[in-house]
Amino acid sequence: MSEVRVIQVNESIFAENDRSAELIRKRLTAQGTLFLNFMSSPGSGKTTTLVALINRLKGSLNIGEMDVDIESSLDAQRVADRTGIRSLQIHNGGLCHIDADMTARALLEYDTEGLDLLILENIGNLVCPAEFDTGAHKNVTILSVPEGDDKPLKYPLMYQVSDVVLINKIDALDYFDFDLEKAKERILALNPKAIFFPISAKTGEGLDAVCDWVVEELEAVRAGKI
């Protein structure tokens, strides 16, 4: 009887993706650019949060931004219009994620030399983006108050791979049945190292602390600690 060779297609895809991601990370580390990947549900306030953070940081940091969407260019346009920084819209052809090779192709179009900070706004989705390392130094997930404090129970991988969780729309805490402590506990059970920032991108509450964290991470990249 002939021998049958078995391959794990998914493992192979993820292993290749991880190698590409590592190459991206190494190159950006070498040039002293911190690369952050922002993920969340649709409508959690990713673009609004990024605009607010960029406007606070752009006086001291040179920032670039890349936006992933299925077909519209709304988000990249909003970021460019509202912050004045250079933004690239990536259309991923209807997929529910962006992987490291797609990111690498985008980086061929987008000159990152001299950037202090490169931001990737991933597609709005709590499932697929969590599966693919994009080459970012850190993953940031936004969980917004109207979505409910049960999201970590339902989309655990997203919280396992997130270094930082921004709990957004806290100005609406009185309006929705959202328990901040319960949300944190559920995330810490999945990922004990998770860092939290309760914020309101609308009012600006909590954003200075996020900016301080970004600056610390940039220093860590430049000190070879990430």
Next chain:
Amino acid sequence: MSEVRVIQVNESIFAENDRSAELIRKRLTAQGTLFLNFMSSPGSGKTTTLVALINRLKGSLNIGEMDVDIESSLDAQRVADRTGIRSLQIHNGGLCHIDADMTARALLEYDTEGLDLLILENIGNLVCPAEFDTGAHKNVTILSVPEGDDKPLKYPLMYQVSDVVLINKIDALDYFDFDLEKAKERILALNPKAIFFPISAKTGEGLDAVCDWVVEELEAVRAGKI
């Protein structure tokens, strides 16, 4: 030079899915069961809406419910606890959608004989579930006010395949920057036949109209009009 055969793998997957979906639809039509597929972002209020609708309809209709999630059983448990109807949790192994064959397997576990209404709560995601016909007679999408009125521009396929759009959390309209007319216009541009119900699953506003629609659709199925 040899001839090279080209296959469209995706088209083949979708064509097979469509055949399975048609078989599901035919069987449920034959037994007089209306099958509705509910889709939305995470946190838009799918489960809360379904609980409210089921509690309004269960006095007059025999209702079954199936819930798709990656790994938790929270939603099926909530529906069962809060309505008393029979609910089945489907774990889809980390995928971002459920297709017709997965639905068919679930139907082997779940006896639908004698049901007037079968509800599928799809996974919270605006990308993948839109691609797969589940065999439902009608697709219902929930768009919640805090998510923003730009979602139809960013996730067009979801709105193209939806027969009905429930605009949920309208009790929060004063609190968020959401233009109901603009949302409708954007959806109608993608899908001129879309039907809208502005609702609040929390306060109950608008739910009676949705219940009337469900009863009309059940009558249409039984009259052989769907």
